[in-house]
Amino acid sequence: xxxxxxxxxxxxxxxxxxxxxxxxxxxxxxxxxxxVAIIGPSGAGKTTLLHxxxxxIKPSLGELKFGEINPWAxxxxxxxxxxAHLFLAVQVPPLPPRQRVVTAVLAGCLPAQSLLxxxxxxxxxxxxxxxxxxxxxxxxxxxxxxxxxxLSGGERQRVGLARGVVSNAxxxxxxxxxxxxxxxxxxxxxHSLIEVAGERGATLIASLHQVDIALQNFPRVxxxxxxxxxxxxPAAQIxxxxxxxxxxxxxxxxxxxxxxxSDAAPAQGLPAVMHCR
Amino acid sequence: xxxxxxxxxxxxxxxxxxPAWMKRVTIAAIALVLLWPTLVLTEFKPWELFSPxxxxxxxxxxxxxxxxxxxxxxxxxxxxxxxxxxxxxxAGIALALVAAIPLAIISTRVLSISALSGRMATLPAIVRQGxxxxxxxxxxxxxxxxxxxxxxxxxxGPTAGVLAIALTYSGMLxxxxxxxxxxxxxxxxxxxxxxxxxRLQAYxxxxxxxxxxxxxxxxxxxxxxxxxxSAVLGFVGAGGLGQQMDTSMKMFNGSEVxxxxxxxxxxxxxxxxxxxxxxRNLE
Numbered sequence: 001x002x003x004x005x006x007x008x009x010x011x012x013x014x015x016x017x018x019x020x021x022x023x024x025x026x027x028x029x030x031x032x033x034x035x036v037a038i039i040g041p042s043g044a045g046k047t048t049l050l051h052x053x054x055x056x057i058k059p060s061l062g063e064l065k066f067g068e069i070n071p072w073a074x075x076x077x078x079x080x081x082x083x084a085h086l087f088l089a090v091q092v093p094p095l096p097p098r099q100r101v102v103t104a105v106l107a108g109c110l111p112a113q114s115l116l117x118x119x120x121x122x123x124x125x126x127x128x129x130x131x132x133x134x135x136x137x138x139x140x141x142x143x144x145x146x147x148x149x150x151l152s153g154g155e156r157q158r159v160g161l162a163r164g165v166v167s168n169a170x171x172x173x174x175x176x177x178x179x180x181x182x183x184x185x186x187x188x189x190x191h192s193l194i195e196v197a198g199e200r201g202a203t204l205i206a207s208l209h210q211v212d213i214a215l216q217n218f219p220r221v222x223x224x225x226x227x228x229x230x231x232x233x234p235a236a237q238i239x240x241x242x243x244x245x246x247x248x249x250x251x252x253x254x255x256x257x258x259x260x261x262s263d264a265a266p267a268q269g270l271p272a273v274m275h276c277r
Numbered sequence: 278x279x280x281x282x283x284x285x286x287x288x289x290x291x292x293x294x295x296p297a298w299m300k301r302v303t304i305a306a307i308a309l310v311l312l313w314p315t316l317v318l319t320e321f322k323p324w325e326l327f328s329p330x331x332x333x334x335x336x337x338x339x340x341x342x343x344x345x346x347x348x349x350x351x352x353x354x355x356x357x358x359x360x361x362x363x364x365x366x367x368a369g370i371a372l373a374l375v376a377a378i379p380l381a382i383i384s385t386r387v388l389s390i391s392a393l394s395g396r397m398a399t400l401p402a403i404v405r406q407g408x409x410x411x412x413x414x415x416x417x418x419x420x421x422x423x424x425x426x427x428x429x430x431x432x433x434g435p436t437a438g439v440l441a442i443a444l445t446y447s448g449m450l451x452x453x454x455x456x457x458x459x460x461x462x463x464x465x466x467x468x469x470x471x472x473x474x475x476r477l478q479a480y481x482x483x484x485x486x487x488x489x490x491x492x493x494x495x496x497x498x499x500x501x502x503x504x505x506x507s508a509v510l511g512f513v514g515a516g517g518l519g520q521q522m523d524t525s526m527k528m529f530n531g532s533e534v535x536x537x538x539x540x541x542x543x544x545x546x547x548x549x550x551x552x553x554x555x556x557r558n559l560e
Contacts, residue, residue, distance in 0.1 A: 056471045058394045076398075080390060084473030094468035096486035107482040111473035118478050167472065 001066060001085060001170035001203050003053065004029040008062035012048045021060065022048035024227040030203055032170075035194060037214035037235075038207040039243075040224035041250040046207035047091070049224065050173045053205065054088035055079060066171075084111030087169035091176045093160030097149035101140070101159055104148055105131040108167035127166070134165040137192040139185075153180040158189060165196050172197055174206040178213070186210065190217055211243055211254060341531025345539060355521065355540050362517035362544070365435050365510070366503035369442025370496070376415075376447035381454035384408035387463045387484060388476045409455070415448025424510040438515030442503050453495055461488040494556045501552040505545055518544075 005028045012022040022045040030036060038046050051057045052064060055071045064071060071079050087108070095104045102125045109127060110118055120126060128144070135141050138158035148156060157180045164172055174193060178186035190206070190213055197204035208214045214221050215235045223230040223238075223246045230246050231238065247254050325331060382388065384405050391398040397405075420441045427437035466483035474482070485492075511519020518541060525533035 054471060056394065076391060080473055080475075082473075083471060087472055088468070090464075090468060092464070094465040094483075096465045096483060098489055099482075099486040103482065103486075107469060107474070108472070110469060110475075110478045110482060113478070115475060115477050119481055122481055169472075 002030060002032045002034075003064065003066045003171070003203075005053070005059075006063045006065075008052060008059045008064065010048055010052045010057055010059040010062075012045075013051050013057055022227050023052065023059075025062070026224075026227070026229055027062075028222065028229070028232070030205070033197075033201045033203060034220060035197060035204045035218050036206075036220045036222060037218035038205065038222045038224055039209075039211055039214050039246070040230070041247050041253050042209075043226075044224040045227040046224055047175055048227075050088060050175050050205065050207055053171070054086050054173050055083055056088060085168075085170045087164045087167050087172050089160050089164050089172070089174045089177060091179055093156045095148045095156055095159060097147075099148050101135070101143050101146050101148060101151070102128060102131045104159055105134055105162045105166055108134075108163035108165070112168055130166050131162070134162040135159070137165060137196065138162055138189055154182070154185060157181060158185070161189060161193065165192075168200075169202060170200075171203045172205065174204070176207055176209060178208065178210060186213065194218075209253070338529055338531050341529070342535035344532065345536040346530075346532040347536065351533065351536070355518070355537055358518045358521050359540055359544055361435055362507050362511065362519070363504055363548075365438040365507040365515070365517050366442060366500060368439045369507065370446060370450075370500050370503050372439065372443035373446035373450055374496075376443075377412075377449075377451035377454060380408045380412055380447070380451040381458065382477075382480055384412065384451070384455045385458045385480075385484070387459055387466050388470070388480060390470055390476065393467060393470055409452075412448045412451040412455070415444055416452055417448070418445065420445040420506055420510060421513065424513050424515045428514045433514040433516070433520075435516030438507050438510045438517060441510055441515060442507060446499060446503060450496065450499060454492060457488050457491045457495065458484055461491070490559050493559060497552045497555045501548045504548045508541055508544075 005026060008023055008026045009021045010023045011019060015022065026045070026049060028049075038049065040046055048057070052059050055064075058072050066082065069082065071082055074082070103122065106121060106125060106127055109121075109130070113121070117126070125131065132141055132144055135144060135158075138161060140155060140158055140162065143151060143155060143159075148159070151159065157177065161174070161177055164174070172193065177189060177193065181189055193204060193206065194217060196202075206214075206218070215238060218235055220233070221235050221238055222232045223242065225246055231242055243254070244251070326335070386392060386397065386405060389397045389401055389405070391401060423441035423444050424437055427440045431437050431440070461484075463484075465487050466479050469479040469483045470476070507515075507517055508519045508522075511517040511521070512523045514520060514523075518537060522534060522537045522541075525537065
């Protein structure tokens with residue numbers, strides 16, 4: 001799925017009324033099947049940008065278009081049908097603790113199912129094979145019938161990604177998919193995501209804290225800083241100096257792993273209070 | 278020297294006073310002034326309990342309590358009526374759920390698609406508020422009043438009790454279900470809605486599993502309350518143990534009343550234990 005974002009201004013989903021905009025005049029055009037990584041220090045607006053692209057928040061200024069369709073100009077049922085083609089994987093996986101993994105994964109199929117089908121699948125999972133295959137991509141096959149609250153944080157994050165795999169989305173928007181994973185799992189997860197997107201020709205936009213993973217795996221990398229696009233280039237053209245400039249005053253984020261999502265909270269003088277959730 | 282200092286202190290320092298004293302006296306006085314008329318109005322004369330005119334029949338009635346009536350025919354009747362009381366409560370709760378669940382789902386703001394991005398649209402907001410008002414209205418009439426009404430409509434018997442419990446409890450359950458659904462973590466539900474699921478799908482895959490334990494626990498607790506209240510409803514003719522107890526009371530049959538009181542206490546204790554056990558085992 002292709003989209004264009006023109007001169008967009010938007011506020012973080014958790015922003016309070018008085019807070020400044022998290023995105024200020026961001027423009028971005030992505031062709032169908034493209035794979036783009038978004039990097040930048042915490043508080044740069046990565047989460048807000050993904051929420052805008054997922055039609056989860058309405059930009060206060062500027063325009064978003066999927067092909068010729070402006071999602072905020074169409075009727076609400078049509079918007080809800082459009083949302084079925086977008087998949088937003090948020091940083092903290094949105095899984096009810098008492099749900100079984102198989103149900104949590106198959107929740108990705110909901111937009112394609114009728115209510116009756118989805119309720120029936122609640123009593124006896126109708127697409128177990130699909131869920132198992134999706135989990136296998138993230139090395140979690142054996143957890144198929146576990147309960148979500150018996151999983152570790154990293155496992156939950158990968159279950160959240162597996163939910164995206166079973167959906168028939170045309171645009172994957174993945175927010176910090178690797179924040180709770182160790183380096184080996186992180187590499188495996190990002191390869192699986194890229195593979196899935198490639199197989200079905202879907203567009204993949206991922207925000208990443210790991211600059212090296214972004215540069216190695218994504219043909220196109222967007223650098224975001226203080227709610228503004230700092231650069232938007234093929235990965236090969238990005239120099240270490242540009243990365244240094246992007247993370248100026250926040251160089252520790254380049255070297256230190258981000259411990260927990262909540263640690264990425266705001267430093268002084270940022271455009272918006274970011275809770276990174 | 279030290280004696281001198283001591284004397285100086287006692288002379289010059291003003292006597293210590295508790296600064297809160299006047300306030301306390303005033304509040305106590307106001308409370309008494311407000312309470313007195315209510316005591317007069319309710320003809321509260323506890324000493325009349327002990328006047329010879331009332332003491333004798335009271336003691337005789339209570340004396341009749343011993344021994345409780347324990348013959349097989351009577352016990353069988355009491356057990357049957359006890360079971361009927363439980364059945365009235367259970368059927369009433371089941372009927373209440375039929376109305377409470379849909380109304381609670383309709384009233385839940387978390388399931389709003391328009392509220393995903395900005396304010397809820399006007400029509401859905403009105404519908405949600407409407408469902409809320411219906412629940413509050415259902416809840417605001419006590420089940421005893423409904424039982425009195427239904428005894429007139431459908432006649433003496435358990436049906437009146439079932440309908441009375443169903444109406445009041447649908448309001449109670451629906452309102453609290455709505456509050457539980459809105460107080461829990463909405464993250465799972467909103468992400469499903471954002472990814473294109475319908476409201477009911479988001480309910481079944483996000484909202485309900487998120488809050489299942491609390492919902493079940495509250496339902497079991499209300500079932501226990503319904504058992505107690507269905508026994509009371511019997512007194513206005515809505516069937517069950519209460520109705521038998523009322524008859525025995527009117528006949529001044531103390532031994533029957535005491536048997537039924539014991540059975541009633543056992544029933545309440547059992548319901549209490551069962552609901553505590555169920556809630557504990559909800560993982």
